[in-house]
Amino acid sequence: MSVQTSSVPRIEEDRAATSSPSPARTTRHRVDPIYYLFLFPALAIFTLAITLPAVIGFFYSFTNSVGFGDFEFIGLRNYIALFQDPNILHAYLFTLGFALVTVIVVNAIAFALAVALTARIRFQTALRTIFVIPMVISGIIIAFVFKFLFANSLPALGQTLGLGVLSESILADENLAWIAVVIVTAWSAIPGAMLIYIAGLVTIPAELYEAAAIDGASGRQRLMRITLPMVSGFILINTILGFKGFLNAYDVIVGLTDGGPGTATTSIAMSIFKGFGGGDYGYQMANAAVFFVITVILAGIQLRLTAGKASFGA
Amino acid sequence: MSTIQPTVPRPDLAGEAPRRRRTGIGTDRPNWPLTVALIVCSLAVLVPLLVTINMSLKTTAQAVDGSAFTPPAPFSLEGFAEAWQLTNFPRGLAISAFITAVSVIGEIVISALAAFAIVRNWDRRLFRWSFFYLLAAMFIPFPVVALPQVKLTGIVGLDNPIGVAILHIVFALAFNTLLFTAFLRSIPLSLEESMRVDGASTWQVFVRLIFPLLAPMSATVGIFAFLGSWNDFMMPSLITTNPELQTLPVLQQMFQTQFSNNYNIAFASYLMAMAPAVVVYVLTQKWVISGLTQGAVK
Numbered sequence: 001m002s003v004q005t006s007s008v009p010r011i012e013e014d015r016a017a018t019s020s021p022s023p024a025r026t027t028r029h030r031v032d033p034i035y036y037l038f039l040f041p042a043l044a045i046f047t048l049a050i051t052l053p054a055v056i057g058f059f060y061s062f063t064n065s066v067g068f069g070d071f072e073f074i075g076l077r078n079y080i081a082l083f084q085d086p087n088i089l090h091a092y093l094f095t096l097g098f099a100l101v102t103v104i105v106v107n108a109i110a111f112a113l114a115v116a117l118t119a120r121i122r123f124q125t126a127l128r129t130i131f132v133i134p135m136v137i138s139g140i141i142i143a144f145v146f147k148f149l150f151a152n153s154l155p156a157l158g159q160t161l162g163l164g165v166l167s168e169s170i171l172a173d174e175n176l177a178w179i180a181v182v183i184v185t186a187w188s189a190i191p192g193a194m195l196i197y198i199a200g201l202v203t204i205p206a207e208l209y210e211a212a213a214i215d216g217a218s219g220r221q222r223l224m225r226i227t228l229p230m231v232s233g234f235i236l237i238n239t240i241l242g243f244k245g246f247l248n249a250y251d252v253i254v255g256l257t258d259g260g261p262g263t264a265t266t267s268i269a270m271s272i273f274k275g276f277g278g279g280d281y282g283y284q285m286a287n288a289a290v291f292f293v294i295t296v297i298l299a300g301i302q303l304r305l306t307a308g309k310a311s312f313g314a
Numbered sequence: 315m316s317t318i319q320p321t322v323p324r325p326d327l328a329g330e331a332p333r334r335r336r337t338g339i340g341t342d343r344p345n346w347p348l349t350v351a352l353i354v355c356s357l358a359v360l361v362p363l364l365v366t367i368n369m370s371l372k373t374t375a376q377a378v379d380g381s382a383f384t385p386p387a388p389f390s391l392e393g394f395a396e397a398w399q400l401t402n403f404p405r406g407l408a409i410s411a412f413i414t415a416v417s418v419i420g421e422i423v424i425s426a427l428a429a430f431a432i433v434r435n436w437d438r439r440l441f442r443w444s445f446f447y448l449l450a451a452m453f454i455p456f457p458v459v460a461l462p463q464v465k466l467t468g469i470v471g472l473d474n475p476i477g478v479a480i481l482h483i484v485f486a487l488a489f490n491t492l493l494f495t496a497f498l499r500s501i502p503l504s505l506e507e508s509m510r511v512d513g514a515s516t517w518q519v520f521v522r523l524i525f526p527l528l529a530p531m532s533a534t535v536g537i538f539a540f541l542g543s544w545n546d547f548m549m550p551s552l553i554t555t556n557p558e559l560q561t562l563p564v565l566q567q568m569f570q571t572q573f574s575n576n577y578n579i580a581f582a583s584y585l586m587a588m589a590p591a592v593v594v595y596v597l598t599q600k601w602v603i604s605g606l607t608q609g610a611v612k
Contacts, residue, residue, distance in 0.1 A: 031438060032516045035431040039444055042428035042487055049484040050451055053462035060462070067465070113355070121349040129599045130356045133363070135606075136595040138545035138563040141584050144570070145362050148369075148577065152380035187358070192606075199607045248455045251547040251563075269457035273552065276461065285461060292458045299453045 054292075060285045067281035078286035087263055088287060091271040094178070098267070099246035102182050102189070107238050110190045114197030115227065128198075135191040139184075143255025146184045147171065150256075174264035177257050181265050185252050189245070193238045200234035201227070240302045244295070366588070369581035370394065377578035393582035400573070401565045401583055402558075407590075409475050410544060410561040416479035417543040421486050422532045428487075429494030430524055445495065451488035456481075456548060464552055473555040481553065482543045490535045493609065497531040498524070534609040537602055544591055562587040 061078055065071035082088050117128050134142070151169045158166025170176040204227065212222050228235075250269040253259060259266035268291050275284025369377055370393050371386040377393075397403065428448065435441040456463075467477040501524070509519050525532075547563045554560055566587060569580035595602055 031435055034516045035435055035441070038427040038431035038520075039441065041424045042448060042491065043444055045424070045480060045484050046448060046451060046487055049463065049481060050454055050459055053459040053466055054454060056462040056466075057459055067461075113352075116348055116352050119348055120343070120345050121352060122344040122346070123349065123353070125600075127349075127352050127356060128603065129596060130359055132599070132603060132606075133359055133592060133595070136541060136545075136591040137588050138547065138591075140547040140563050141566055141587055142362060144566060144580070144584060145366055148380070148581075149362065149365065149382060153365075153382040156381060187362075195603065195607050244455075248457060250457070254547070269455075269548075272457045273460065276464065276552075281461060288458045288461065292454065295455055295458070296453050 057285045057288055060282050061289045062286075063282045065282040066279040067275070071282065074282075078283045079290070081283065082286050082290060087266070088271060090263060091266050091268050094265065095247055095249060095268045098178060098181060098185075098249065098265075099243050102185050102246045103239055103242045105182060105186045106189045106193050106242055107235065109186065110193035110238065111197050111231075111235070113190070113194050114201055115223075117194075118198055118201045131194060132191045134188050137188070139188050139251035140255040142188060143184050143252045146180070146187070147256050150180050171257055172261055174261045177261060177265050180256055181249070181253055184256055185246065185249065188252065189242060193242060196234055196238055197231060200231040204230045236305055240298070240305070244298055244302075247291075247295070247298075363588075363592075366581050366585050369577050370585045372578045374576055374578050377581075378575055380577065390578070393576075393578035394586065396576070396579040397583035397586060400568065400579065401562075403562075403583075403586055405558070406560065406562045406565045406587075409559055410563075413475045413479045413482070413550070413561060414540055414543040416476070417482040417486075418536045418539040420479065420483040421490050421539040422535050424483060425487060425490035425535065426494050426525060426528055426532065427520070429491050429498055430520055432491070433495050433498040445491070448491050449488050451485065456485060460552060467553055468555065473553055474559055475550075475554060475561075478546075478550045478553050478561075479543070481549050482539070482546065486535075486539060486542060489538075493531055493535060494528060497528060501527055530605075530608065533601075534605045537605045538609060541591070 060071075062073055062075060063071040064074045064078075113131055117124065117131065121127065150171050155167050155169050158164075158168075170180050208226050208230075209222060212226060217225065248269055249267040250273075253265055253267055253270065257265045259270050268287075272284050272288050272291065275281050275287075365382045368386065369382065371389050371391070373386075373388065373390040373392060376384075376387065428444075432441045432445045463481070464473075467473045467481075472480065506519055506523060509523055514522070545563060546561070550561045551564045551567075554564075566580075566584060569576070569583060573579055
């Protein structure tokens, strides 16, 4: 889930490396026909399962189709309506804001845990094992568990302690429900980011810290001057991957709030899926097309930012 | 690093080191405050899981009050028995296992074959372009193509677990092919050429040499495929139309509507759905973590 970014720039180097030195390659070699057979399954399922539906969906985004029966071309009217639809705008704002907050929360906690888990601690293996557990648990199931805790246990605790804010379920408060969504999403996403940070931290040579200790650097200085700069590439990777992933938020929200209360926590993915039952198939395809454009813009930023960092993690 | 060392005055090093060692770096003494802090933090992971176990062992009469931390009195396994029947657990387990197995095998084999073909024919435009074409999938999240996909799978009769597995394979294709191509580029051609001199066909080279060499990467791809398929809710819930063919995560939805106050049954069911992956992970954690980490740094 992490890697693509670091490897893309490397392709360029490899191409140069493989094409120049071996003399056999200067003349175009005969391709063993079986290679086409090797490549075929991947290309076939990709074309049928992604390219084809993408093209069909884009086509329908210019129609008033309700998902079946007759339809007419209506030009850009779906797109124009989309930008005037308060529910859609809210879904985009909510999802972008949620993704931003969650990325920060996840990275801060994951980084702190990674630093702590690579330090000289007892029970290192056991603790590491425990902290990775959320990664193997289904998002929707843990969301159901947290839903119970937020709806029953937390208000009970709030009442006992006499805390007004906590004494009612935050899932029922349209201004607070997003916090629950961030907490559960972070709970699920932290281990993945943490493993990437651990992988980064163990590549830092111990001599650097020893030299810093000899020079009398404090713990804070070691963190700011050595650790953070050395893992900056990993911070970038985690930020971009996390942001892209959280934009697709669905499972956890369905389990926790189902988009509510009202439409307070309805994500972009959830709004698109309303096209299944709502009779606005063409309209939601326009929504999907806009979402696709946003994803591509983010991917562009990702390639740009990581292009200069080809070497880290290698 | 060797360039730094000469600049450090040796006597100084000898004199300073023992005192500084006590502060942490370079000692074998464990950092107890940090260890305790981590143990406290681990409660954030463990408490939801312990609550799940706790609730699942209560009777329906006791669980209805919704208090998560009171111990079960009396212990009861009725929740498990009820959940087993309500969700038809063996069937759900079989379907989840089927989708996961097809995805794991499909992702490894299809991506490895494609990556091998691409890397060995990189000088050919068709293969090079195919690579970038497959990579484009990373920029297309499922929600973007979900609506037409659901219609298409319905039309061709793949609105079932097989269709779900195929989609799991497709959406992981870009990432997996990238992992395999990166790894394949590091395998020297000479091994392969000596096999070919001995008369081995391309197929034999792949089966006997390349695929075994790819094993560590296949493990990484397989672990990600397992986690992605086993835990997915979005695709099976949208693609599979027959509720009797649903996976374990999707089946848990029934406790939000029909049996919303039978917490013991709901939590017993959640526990049974989570347990297989957690147990397998804890037993193989060293191997799994190294596999996941390899995916992270490659």
